[in-house]
Every structure is written in C-alpha cells, then in structure tokens.
Amino acid sequence: MARYNTWQADVFRFAVQGRGAQNFLAAAQRQGIRLYHLRCTGAGYSGMASGGDRPRMQALAQTGGWTLETLERHGPGRTLERMLQRPGIPLGLLLFFWLLWWFSGFVWAMDLSALEPDQQLLLESQLAEQQIWVGSRLDQQKLAQAQELLSLQSETFGWLGLNFTGGCLFVESTPLETQSVREEAQNTALYAAAGGQVLSIGVESGFCVVETGQYVSEGQLLANALKLDREGALVGQAATGHITARVERSYTATQPLQQTTLQLTGKSSREETLCLLGQTRLLRQAEPWSHARRSVRWIPLALGRIALPGSLRQVTVWEEEEISRSYTPEEAQEMADRACRLQLMAEFPDANIEAREMIADRQQEAVTVTTRYTFVADIARQGMYTPVEPQKETS
Amino acid sequence: MKKQRRPRPHKSKSGQPPTFRGLFRQPSGNFYRLPDLEVRGSCVLTDGCRRVLDFTDQKLCLDMGNSVITFYGDGLRIESLAGKRLVIEGRVARMEFSPKWEGGNGTV
Numbered sequence: 210m211a212r213y214n215t216w217q218a219d220v221f222r223f224a225v226q227g228r229g230a231q232n233f234l235a236a237a238q239r240q241g242i243r244l245y246h247l248r249c250t251g252a253g254y255s256g257m258a259s260g261g262d263r264p265r266m267q268a269l270a271q272t273g274g275w276t277l278e279t280l281e282r283h284g285p286g287r288t289l290e291r292m293l294q295r296p297g298i299p300l301g302l303l304l305f306f307w308l309l310w311w312f313s314g315f316v317w318a319m320d321l322s323a324l325e326p327d328q329q330l331l332l333e334s335q336l337a338e339q340q341i342w343v344g345s346r347l348d349q350q351k352l353a354q355a356q357e358l359l360s361l362q363s364e365t366f367g368w369l370g371l372n373f374t375g376g377c378l379f380v381e382s383t384p385l386e387t388q389s390v391r392e393e394a395q396n397t398a399l400y401a402a403a404g405g406q407v408l409s410i411g412v413e414s415g416f417c418v419v420e421t422g423q424y425v426s427e428g429q430l431l432a433n434a435l436k437l438d439r440e441g442a443l444v445g446q447a448a449t450g451h452i453t454a455r456v457e458r459s460y461t462a463t464q465p466l467q468q469t470t471l472q473l474t475g476k477s478s479r480e481e482t483l484c485l486l487g488q489t490r491l492l493r494q495a496e497p498w499s500h501a502r503r504s505v506r507w508i509p510l511a512l513g514r515i516a517l518p519g520s521l522r523q524v525t526v527w528e529e530e531e532i533s534r535s536y537t538p539e540e541a542q543e544m545a546d547r548a549c550r551l552q553l554m555a556e557f558p559d560a561n562i563e564a565r566e567m568i569a570d571r572q573q574e575a576v577t578v579t580t581r582y583t584f585v586a587d588i589a590r591q592g593m594y595t596p597v598e599p600q601k602e603t604s
Numbered sequence: 605m606k607k608q609r610r611p612r613p614h615k616s617k618s619g620q621p622p623t624f625r626g627l628f629r630q631p632s633g634n635f636y637r638l639p640d641l642e643v644r645g646s647c648v649l650t651d652g653c654r655r656v657l658d659f660t661d662q663k664l665c666l667d668m669g670n671s672v673i674t675f676y677g678d679g680l681r682i683e684s685l686a687g688k689r690l691v692i693e694g695r696v697a698r699m700e701f702s703p704k705w706e707g708g709n710g711t712v
Binding site for chain 2: 231234235237238239241243244245246247248249254256
C-alpha cells in the first residue's frame, strides 16, 4: 500500500496542537503548502489541506514537535485503497470489458428469418463454405469478402447484405429478378429443324420464303435476312419469329433388363463437429461408407434461451449400396418409351403430340423402343443467312 | 455684477502642484512588492504576508515585512493561506498598523 499515495486526490481536515502552533502555520506557509478554513481551536488550530501535502505537513509537525491529527478525509482515496486491497475487483472489471470486446467478434446468432426456409438452408451452406457459422470469428474484412462472393455466386438473390453487429449476423436480401432481353439478331435466317407441313407462319422480321401448307424438309430455308427489291438491290433484315409445322419424327431408346443402381440401405451414421469460439472439434466420426448421401445441419448452441457463440455441425450420412435391378419387359418398354419422349421434349420443348406409334423390340437383355411421333411444334431455328446475288442493272 | 473667483489648483501632499508629466510617471521601484490589503465585505484579502504571528478568534496578527498588521474582531478565521496570499473571514472590528522594529514609522 505504501507504494501508492492514495491521498493525492483527497482533501483532509486536520488539527494541529502543541506549543506555538501558529509557527506550524508559518512553517507550512514557507514550504508553499496551501491551507484553508483555518480556525483557532484553543489548544491549536484546525483547517483543511490537500492530501498530496500531507507527508510534508507530517514531517513539519514532527520537526517542530507539534501533533498533527487527521480528522476527516474526503475524496476517492479511500475507495481506491479498498480497490487496491482487493485487486480482483478492478482486474475483474478489466477482464469483463476485454471479454465483452472479444466475445462480440464471434457470431452468436444468425438471423435468417427474412428468408424463405429453403433459402435459409441454401445460404447457411453457402456461408459455411466461406467459414462463417455460429461460433466462428468474424471481422469486417471477412464479412465484406463473403458478401462479395455470395453476391457473385448466388442465383437466388438479386442483392445480398450481411450485417454483423453485437455478435448477431443479419441477412438482408432482395429476390433475383431476371429481365430477358432479346439479343438483336445479326443478319440471321430461319431454317427448318425438322421436315413437315407448315401450319402457321409467325415471322416477326426478315423475308419469309415458305407458305402455309407447304411441305419443307429438314434444314430448308424458311426465312432469309436478304431480299432483292424491285430494282434488284439487296435489302437486309435479320429473320426472327416462329414457324409452326406438323412433323413426323422417330426416336429410339434402349432399356437394359438388368441395371445396376444405387439404393439406400436404411443405415445411417452421424458425424458431429463442435464449432465453439472459432475452434472446431470433431466429436463423432461417421462410418466410412463408399457410397453415401449426406445432409448437413447446423444446430446453434444455447443455454436455455441464451445463445452461445457456438454451433454443432451435424452431418447425417445415409448408406447406399449398388444393387442389380431387374425389370420386366413391360417395365423396360415403358422406360424406353419415356426416354424417347424425353428426347422429343429436349429437341422441341413446345411440341404438341398428335399421334404416337411405338415399335418395341424385346431382346434377351434389353428392350429397344422406336416411337414415331406426329406433333406440332415450332421448327424455326436461327442460322447464318443465305447469300443472294444482286441483279445487275440492265440499263 | 459679482466677480466670479477662479478655483485654486489642487496641491499634492508635498505642496507641489500635480504636473501633467507626473500623471504618467511610473511608481517607485518596490511599489508592487509592498503589502496589499483589500477589503471585500466580510473578507480581507492580503498579499505580502510573511508569517502569521498570532491567531485567535478575536485577534490575528500578521507580519507584513516592515510592518505588523493586527486585526481585531470576532470569529476570525483564515479561509486560505497560500504563499504570501491570505484571506481572512469574520467580523473585523478594527485594524492596527504598527512598525515591526522600534523606531520605524509603521507605514505599510
């Protein structure tokens, strides 16, 4: 305690007694000690002085043979002494504020309530890829980097804002709005993707070279970008639009009767990783299956209703095994027919099927199906224009 | 008509009339080191007090260098004593100026 002069900021009331006590006042005056509220008490004097001058006053009183007594003490010195006697209190305060600052750097909670449930799961996994989860340490640089990456990668959110304050990560977003802008055609022509009878013509620009009811073959020019005017000069305009035709087309697909596929066995295993205060610790390891499906779930840790800066990463692994599946010829035929239909839809998405004729070839190991479809669809496909020779002027 | 008399010019203590030059003359060299006494209500402010010679409720005796000033009154107390500055509070009834040494003129 002697190392710290806790009287420095205090003022104290003193009483000086002894023979010729007024000489104490004169001596204090010479030493430059400021005294105030001095009163005569009969046997001596009482007054007030600054706590910082107390050692000099004590030395003066000792030298002059006077008795210096401290009557009252005002100021923070006494509290400071108590604090120094119990250093745990100031240290505890310092530790509290330091921990407050340190803990606020961790993600304690993630507020994704503004998003749809499926979007929450998606964003949670995307944030986890950026090493951001409940319990991870987060700074503004990491946050800005993650926000930039997520905004670039995401096909769900038009704008994504990550706000991190007081240990809580708020996510704000706006849905992605796609505005389809048709690319300006550059001297393109329309060609037939399949042969058939033209039913309707919806050419928006360019110069149509076919008529309704006309039969066209696959690859035939339907509308060109160039045309000669009456004077034989070239006129250019890119061909766009649609030409609907009735088409007959065949598709073939083969379905084996025996096929190896992956099937869930019903067995599951769980991998658990504790992510707490920026540290991760594997609690339980999953079974090392060669074929498995995985689903990840983040469970925030909480003590009652109080969130903790940590989460439990739970990966559920479902075992799959390769099995040889055998189909009956009827099943295989249906599957092959479905594959044919899928081929048609991939080629002509707007196809309206009018008639279907299926020929199945059942062999020992596979069933091959050839389906002939009669359908109505847009057969116009864009391609390079066909050059037209300008007529020479005869005059 | 009664003749109006011209007012007489004022004369200094030395008997010499004050001159225009004298108005702007500097005071003597130790003028600002001389003890200073200021009375404000029930407070007396002094500057130049070398030491407190005697201090009771009814009497306060101060060494002011060449002279000694004694305050008589009731409930006298020193409100502040810092260096040569001293503030006295209380009901001052009388002040007495006396020379510090015998043969002095006692002027402050």
